[in-house]
Amino acid sequence: MTVAVTPAPVDLTRAALSVRRRIVNRIATLAIALALLVALVPLALVTYTVVSKGLDVMSWRFLTDNIVNSPRRAGGGMWPAILGTLLITGTAALMAIPLGVFGAIYLNEYGKQKPLARVIRTMADVMTGVPSIVMGLFIYVTVVLAFNQSGLAGALALACLMLPVVIRSSEEMFRLVPDELRQASLALGARRWRTTVTVVLPAAISGITSGAMLAIARAAGETAPVVLVTAIVFRPEWNLLEPNTTLPQQIFNNASQPFAVANQRAWGAALTLIAIVLLATLIARFIASRYSIKER
Amino acid sequence: MTDTRISLTTKGGGVRADRLFRFSALAAGLLVLAILALILVTTSREAWPVFADEGLSFLTSKTWDPASNEFGALAFVYGTVIVSLISLLIAVPVSLGIALFLTELAPRRLRAPAVTVIDLLAAIPSVVFGLWGILVVAPALYKLYQALHDTLGGVPVIGSLFGTPVGGGRSFMTAGIILAIMIIPIITSISREVFATVPSSDKQAAYALGATRWEMIKGAVFPHSFGGLVGAVMLGLGRAMGETIAVALTIGAATQITPNLFAGGNAMPSVIVLEFSESTGEWTAALIGLGVFLFVITVLVNVLARLVVNRAEIRMKGAVA
Numbered sequence: 001m002t003v004a005v006t007p008a009p010v011d012l013t014r015a016a017l018s019v020r021r022r023i024v025n026r027i028a029t030l031a032i033a034l035a036l037l038v039a040l041v042p043l044a045l046v047t048y049t050v051v052s053k054g055l056d057v058m059s060w061r062f063l064t065d066n067i068v069n070s071p072r073r074a075g076g077g078m079w080p081a082i083l084g085t086l087l088i089t090g091t092a093a094l095m096a097i098p099l100g101v102f103g104a105i106y107l108n109e110y111g112k113q114k115p116l117a118r119v120i121r122t123m124a125d126v127m128t129g130v131p132s133i134v135m136g137l138f139i140y141v142t143v144v145l146a147f148n149q150s151g152l153a154g155a156l157a158l159a160c161l162m163l164p165v166v167i168r169s170s171e172e173m174f175r176l177v178p179d180e181l182r183q184a185s186l187a188l189g190a191r192r193w194r195t196t197v198t199v200v201l202p203a204a205i206s207g208i209t210s211g212a213m214l215a216i217a218r219a220a221g222e223t224a225p226v227v228l229v230t231a232i233v234f235r236p237e238w239n240l241l242e243p244n245t246t247l248p249q250q251i252f253n254n255a256s257q258p259f260a261v262a263n264q265r266a267w268g269a270a271l272t273l274i275a276i277v278l279l280a281t282l283i284a285r286f287i288a289s290r291y292s293i294k295e296r
Numbered sequence: 297m298t299d300t301r302i303s304l305t306t307k308g309g310g311v312r313a314d315r316l317f318r319f320s321a322l323a324a325g326l327l328v329l330a331i332l333a334l335i336l337v338t339t340s341r342e343a344w345p346v347f348a349d350e351g352l353s354f355l356t357s358k359t360w361d362p363a364s365n366e367f368g369a370l371a372f373v374y375g376t377v378i379v380s381l382i383s384l385l386i387a388v389p390v391s392l393g394i395a396l397f398l399t400e401l402a403p404r405r406l407r408a409p410a411v412t413v414i415d416l417l418a419a420i421p422s423v424v425f426g427l428w429g430i431l432v433v434a435p436a437l438y439k440l441y442q443a444l445h446d447t448l449g450g451v452p453v454i455g456s457l458f459g460t461p462v463g464g465g466r467s468f469m470t471a472g473i474i475l476a477i478m479i480i481p482i483i484t485s486i487s488r489e490v491f492a493t494v495p496s497s498d499k500q501a502a503y504a505l506g507a508t509r510w511e512m513i514k515g516a517v518f519p520h521s522f523g524g525l526v527g528a529v530m531l532g533l534g535r536a537m538g539e540t541i542a543v544a545l546t547i548g549a550a551t552q553i554t555p556n557l558f559a560g561g562n563a564m565p566s567v568i569v570l571e572f573s574e575s576t577g578e579w580t581a582a583l584i585g586l587g588v589f590l591f592v593i594t595v596l597v598n599v600l601a602r603l604v605v606n607r608a609e610i611r612m613k614g615a616v617a
Contacts, residue, residue: 021508028510032401035393036410039484042477043417046428102324110318111325120325122602127328129531129598130335130591131538133565137587138335141342160331167328191310193317221421224540224569248423248541255427255545263431270424281419 054271057264063272067234067245071254071262078269080236084244085276088151088230089220091240092158097212099159100166101201104208107167108174109196121171127164135160136225149231151244157225162215169211173204206287213284217277223248247273335591343585345578354585360551362575367582369589371551375468375563379543380536382472382557383479388529390476391483396513398484399491418481426545429474430466434546437473438465441558459556466548469557474542483532490524490608491517523608530601534594540565564590 014022065077103120111117139157147153177200185195201208223246231243232253247269254266340347346354350367357368398410441461448458461467494517502512518525548560549570562570568583575583 017508021511025508025510028513029401032393032396035390036397036413038390039394039417039477039480040413043413043420045432046420046424049428049432050424099324099327102321103328106318106321106325110321117325120328122599123332124328125602126595126598127332129534129538129594130332131540131565131594133538133540133568134335134339134587134591134594137339137568137584138331141338141584142334145342163331164328167325191314193314194310196317217419221423223421223423224565227541227569228572248421251423251427252541252545255423255430266427266431270427273421274424277419277421 053267057268071257072259074261081247081250085246088154091155095159096162103167104170124164133224136228151240154230158219165215173207177203210284210288217280346581346585362579372564375561383475386476395487422542426542429546434465456555461558471547479532486528490521527601527605534597
């Protein structure tokens with residue numbers, strides 16, 4: 001640069017960047033934006049394939065007929081699997097959600113930062129990472145070996161998978177409840193349990209519900225534990241103590257068959273399952289957005 | 297006149313209800329610890345015959361022959377390692393990219409839809425990914441594998457990775473790719489949280505020194521979030537090692553150890569679900585033993601990951617203050 005009497009203003013525009021730095025920056029920015037596209041493509045492809053192939057077999061009879069007992073035969077429906085999915089997931093939710101909320105109450109209202117509470121919190125996080133197949137084996141050795149394969153065993157396995165998710169999401173929601181509410185209730189002479197049940201719980205219930213619905217959606221799509229512990233049936237089974245079947249299990253069985261008719265059934269079952277999961281997720285989002293605004 | 301005095305002591309009804317409530321809450325919390333302990337105890341007991349019979353060779357022998365009661369799971373350990381590695385190699389850069397996009401790059405109105413994409417990806421059941429993998433992706437990739445084998449197969453050393461593809465395309469590679477799609481959401485969401493903790497003063501300082509956006513990310517964001525990112529990757533690894541159904545459908549179900557990424561293999565969780573219904577006696581015990589091993593590893597990985605993430609978070613909070 002030439003020396004001037006008054007210093008020339010430094011060029012701070014983009015043009016002053018060296019070519020190498022400019023190009024590197026461009027490439028990096030582009031790569032970062034592309035990453036989202038990489039995730040978007042499989043999502044779009046999966047959704048498109050499931051919907052288009054699923055609609056080919058979708059009909060009223062597909063949703064209401066019994067399952068054919070030989071995979072190479074055409075036709076048949078998924079009603080027993082739909083019923084099984086709803087029954088087993090519903091039973092699992094009935095077990096896991098109250099227990100999970102209770103656990104979260106302990107963590108947030110009683111345990112707080114005590115060593116035991118911190119251990120439980122970390123272990124709940126760890127438990128969300130336990131593979132679902134291990135939960136299936138656990139229920140197999142404790143329940144199935146003692147009794148028999150049943151819908152209830154499947155529900156127990158799913159409940160074990162849901163429990164830590166419900167605990168952690170509910171605890172987050174309890175933490176958002178302002179302490180003033182608790183203090184006000186306690187100051188009015190309400191006991192701890194009454195404060196928790198009538199003040200804290202209602203304030204957090206929308207968040208808890210949406211967390212629980214997400215846990216239900218995850219559990220409804222679980223396959224591995226169900227394959228191990230519920231056996232399989234071809235007719236609707238309302239008794240939870242008897243063997244049962246679910247949509248994920250039907251998808252798994254039909255997907256690995258070499259017969260085109262079986263593969264078609266798998267696509268149909270996948271569409272049905274995704275519809276159920278999506279419905280649960282949407283309900284969760286609706287509840288969360290609807291009530292979270294009203295709270296404060 | 298009526299007596300308006302009220303009792304403010306802890307006596308009277310309700311103490312018992314309070315105690316009962318507290319006790320039930322504690323019991324529900326302890327249930328988590330109880331279940332984890334029970335998993336370890338009950339499954340190990342059931343798998344004991346095989347541990348006693350095979351000893352260490354359960355993990356070091358590659359002979360898995362149920363007919364002659366020989367159970368060496370090395371091939372499945374190998375499959376799990378290879379498939380997890382492939383999936384991490386694909387998923388980590390993509391996830392970090394998405395997380396950076398969300399925290400540093402995306403305009404505000406693009407953020408919510410982008411998060412929805414990731415949430416939806418996480419909401420698709422793994423069996424549906426498996427179905428898509430076996431019927432659509434594997435046959436499509438088979439042609440690509442063939443082309444890669446033809447061009448790279450002859451190259452020394454790395455050529456062995458690109459061996460003859462197995463018919464139908466169900467292989468380590470296919471399973472790894474499907475798995476990568478499935479672990480992107482978890483790595484993305486954790487690294488997003490980690491990136492969000494980088495203090496904006498650091499970023500502005502980098503810009504003030506004349507850094508471009510990429511130089512700012514390299515110099516301010518990455519060093520600050522390194523610990524948290526390690527944790528995020530480990531959580532992804534934990535998920536990848538335990539994923540069962542999608543891998544079972546796409547990996548090809550063969551018991552072999554080969555460097556050929558386009559060959560069929562098997563992983564620990566998938567061999568359990570594929571062989572469980574036909575197994576008896578010691579075979580069942582061996583499969584349960586695989587489950588025990590898988591449980592111990594995933595718990596270790598998860599505990600470590602949580603410790604790393606927590607420590608990183610504490611350090612970051614310290615830096616902000």
